[in-house]
Amino acid sequence: MRTITVVxxxxxxxxxxxxxxxxGFDGRLVVVGTEVHxxxxxxPLSKDFLKGxxxxxxxxxxEQQDFDELEAEWRLGEFxxxxxxxDAGIELYSGEQIGTDGVVIATGASTRVLPGSAGxxxxxxxxxxxxxxxxxxELTTGRPNVVVIGAGFIGAEVASSCAALGLxxxxxxxxxxxxxxxxxxxxxxxxxxxxxxxGVAVRFGAGVEELRSAAGHVVxxxxxxxxxxxxxxxxxxxxxxxNTGWLSGSGLSLHDGVLCDSGGVTDLSNVVAVGDVARVFRxxxxxxxxxxxxxxxxxxxxxxxxxxxxxxxxxxxxxxxYFWSDQYGVRIQFAGFVHPEDDVRIIDGDIEDRCxxxxxxxxxxxxxxxxxxxxxxFGRARRQLSRPTLDVATS
Amino acid sequence: xxAVCRTEELPPGESxxxxxxxxxxxxxxxxxxxxxxxxxxxxxxxxxxxxLEGCFVECPLHAAFFDLRTGMPTCLPAKRPVxxxxxxVDNGVIYVxxxxxxxxxxxxxxxxxxxx
Numbered sequence: 001m002r003t004i005t006v007v008x009x010x011x012x013x014x015x016x017x018x019x020x021x022x023x024g025f026d027g028r029l030v031v032v033g034t035e036v037h038x039x040x041x042x043x044p045l046s047k048d049f050l051k052g053x054x055x056x057x058x059x060x061x062x063e064q065q066d067f068d069e070l071e072a073e074w075r076l077g078e079f080x081x082x083x084x085x086x087d088a089g090i091e092l093y094s095g096e097q098i099g100t101d102g103v104v105i106a107t108g109a110s111t112r113v114l115p116g117s118a119g120x121x122x123x124x125x126x127x128x129x130x131x132x133x134x135x136x137x138e139l140t141t142g143r144p145n146v147v148v149i150g151a152g153f154i155g156a157e158v159a160s161s162c163a164a165l166g167l168x169x170x171x172x173x174x175x176x177x178x179x180x181x182x183x184x185x186x187x188x189x190x191x192x193x194x195x196x197x198x199g200v201a202v203r204f205g206a207g208v209e210e211l212r213s214a215a216g217h218v219v220x221x222x223x224x225x226x227x228x229x230x231x232x233x234x235x236x237x238x239x240x241x242x243n244t245g246w247l248s249g250s251g252l253s254l255h256d257g258v259l260c261d262s263g264g265v266t267d268l269s270n271v272v273a274v275g276d277v278a279r280v281f282r283x284x285x286x287x288x289x290x291x292x293x294x295x296x297x298x299x300x301x302x303x304x305x306x307x308x309x310x311x312x313x314x315x316x317x318x319x320x321x322y323f324w325s326d327q328y329g330v331r332i333q334f335a336g337f338v339h340p341e342d343d344v345r346i347i348d349g350d351i352e353d354r355c356x357x358x359x360x361x362x363x364x365x366x367x368x369x370x371x372x373x374x375x376x377x378f379g380r381a382r383r384q385l386s387r388p389t390l391d392v393a394t395s
Numbered sequence: 396x397x398a399v400c401r402t403e404e405l406p407p408g409e410s411x412x413x414x415x416x417x418x419x420x421x422x423x424x425x426x427x428x429x430x431x432x433x434x435x436x437x438x439x440x441x442x443x444x445x446x447l448e449g450c451f452v453e454c455p456l457h458a459a460f461f462d463l464r465t466g467m468p469t470c471l472p473a474k475r476p477v478x479x480x481x482x483x484v485d486n487g488v489i490y491v492x493x494x495x496x497x498x499x500x501x502x503x504x505x506x507x508x509x510x511x
Contacts, residue, residue: 048439063475295458324456331456375455379446 001101001270001309002027005090006072007080008106009033011041012275012297014061016104017070019305029072030098032090034107035128036077038067043294045132046157047326051164052136056129080107083250088270102308104301105247105258105266105273109240109292114149116210121217123234126154135235139165144232146170147221149208151178153325155237156191159200160327169200170229172221176205184340187358187370190351191332198328203227240292242277255279257290263313264304270311272304280317284388285337293323320385330354331375335382336368348377357381399482399489410452412443415493419480422463424450429463430480430491442477 004020006013009031017031033039040059048054075092082091083103090098111125122144124135138144139162148159151173162169175181179188195202203223212220212228222228242257252266253259257279264272264280275297279290296319303315322335342360349356349372357377360368365386371378399405399413399421405428411421418433420443429450433443440456447453451460451469460469466476478495 298457322458333455375441375444376446379444379453379455383446 001025003030003098003100004028004102004104004308005030005032005098005100006104006106007032007083007090008104008108008275008277009035009037009039009074009076010106010108010275010297011039011061011294012108012277012301013104013106014039015298016106016274016301016305017072019301020104020309021070023305023309025305025309027101029070030075030090030100031072032075032078032080032092032098034077034079037129038062038074038076040129042127045129046126046154047161049132050136050139050158050161052140059129080246083247083252083271085251085268088268101270103268103271104304104308105271105277106275106297106301107243107246107277108297109242109276112236112239112241114208114211114234114236114238117218117234117236119216120211120213122232123211123218123236125236126158127240135233138233139167142232143167145230146233146235147172147229147231148235148237149173149221150237150239151175151192151195151202151204152237152239153179153323155235156195156327157325158235158237159195160198163198163200163328170203170231171195171200172203172206172208172223172229174205174207178204181340183334183370184338184342184344184360186344187351190354190372191327194328194330194354203229240276242279242290244277255288257288259288260304261313262316263307264300264317265307265313270308272308274300274304278304282388283316284318284390286390289321291321293321295319295322318387320382320388322382330372333371333375333378334368335378336360336366336385337388338368342367347381349374396483396490397493399491402484402487402489405489408447410443410445410447411489412441413491415491418443419491419493420452421482421489421491422447422452424463428482428484428489430482431461431463431466431477432480432495435459435461435477 006016039061079093081093088103111127117123146162146169148155148171151171159169159171177188207224209222209224218234220228220230244254258273260273260280262281276292279288282289307313320335325332338360342362345359347357347359355373357374358370359366369381405423407423413419420433421430435454445452445455450463453460466479481492483490
C-alpha cells in the first residue's frame, strides 16, 4: 500500500497512525480530523479540566516531536463526506479527493442531544474540548444551579466536578437505578450512593418532560413527575451515537457502528475500523460488540492495523473491556463482560468503606472485576479474568 | 538518601511509596530494587499501585508499561519517561537517592521540558 488514510483524529485515529508507522508502513499517511486540534485526551474533560485543575496543554496526547515523527499529512477541521468503495478513495466536504489504498475508520461517536434543546442557552453536552470550555465558563460565572441529565459515567463525573466546584447540583436519571444493567444492582447501588453522600441531589426513575426556558436561556427542567427543578445550566449525558453517516452508500454494513470481523476488518479488506465507531464480531461471545471505552480506542488499532497491512485477518481482538471513572475522590475501575445476574463476590475491602475489590462470577469462574479505590488489587484481578465463552444469553 | 523501609518489609513483587520532594515509588522486582518517580507521566496515577511484571510496572490507570531500569514507557499513552532513582541497601535498610539519575533518554526529555 502506498497511501493509507486514517479518518478520525482522536485517540483511535492517533493510535492507528502510530501503529502504522510502528508496524513499518512508510508510505503516504493522511489523517483527517473533524476537530481543529491535534489529538488530545478526552477523559480529563469531565474531571480535572472541568474543575480547572489542568489546562488545554495538559490534554495533548503527544509532544510536537511525536507528531512530527509520524510524518503524516494532517487534514484538521475537515469532514470526510464519502468513502468511495471502488478504490477506497475519500472525499472531504472541502471537495478534496484523497486517493488511498487503505482506510482506517476512527470517526468515533457524537453525543446525543436533548430533545427540545436546540437554540436554548445553558444546555450542554460534553464530548470535545470546546464543549468542556463552554461548560466550564458557565459553571464558573456566578453560582449557577446545575441539573445533570443522565447518571451514566459522564453524567456522574460532571455532577462530581460541579459538586467539587461548590455548586448546587441535581442529577436526574430515567432508570430507577443508574448503571444497574452495566454493573448489576448491588454495585450499581454503591455507585449511585456516591451522589447523595457528596451533597448532590438525585432524582432517579424520573424522566425529563421538558426544558423550561426564558429569553432563550434555560431556567428549569420539568420532570415527568411534575416536579420542576430550577436550572441555570443543564448538562445532558445521555449517550452517544457512532459517526457512520458519511459511510452510507459505501457498501459497508452499518448497524449502530461499522460492522467488522473479529480483527476489525470491514466488508472491504482494505478498510478497517477501530474505537467507538467499530462494531466488532467476537467469536468468543458469538455476537458483535461496540465498545466506547478509552482503552478500546487505544488498544484496537494495533490489531486492526496489522490486519490492514497483511491484507487478511491474521489477528483477532480478544481484549477484555476496561474502563475507569473518577467520582467524588473515588477511582472506579471495571473490566470484563458481565451480566446483571452474575454472582458478585467482594474479594477484598468493604463496600461501605468505598475501598473494595469485587469479582463477578458465572458458573464459579471470574468474568468481571470492579474496584473502588483499589488499583493494585484491580490490576491483579483483571489479569485473572476468564476468557469469555459463547454468550448466547444476551445475543 | 532517604530510608524507605527494611528489606523484609518489601518482599518481591511489592512496592512502597515515599514522599521526598516528589513522591517516589520503590519496587522489589524479583529481588532487584528499583525506584522511579511515583506519578505516571501521562496522568495522575500512582505507579506504586501498578501491577509489577518483571522489571516493568504498569500504570494502574491506563496500562502503559514503564521499564523500571530506564524509566522509559513502552507504549502509549505515556509519552515521557519517569525519572529513575538509585536504590541502595545498607544493614537491611533500603535507601533511595532522591536526586534523580540521569540517562540519555531522560536528558533529552528533560531538555524538552525546559524548552516547553
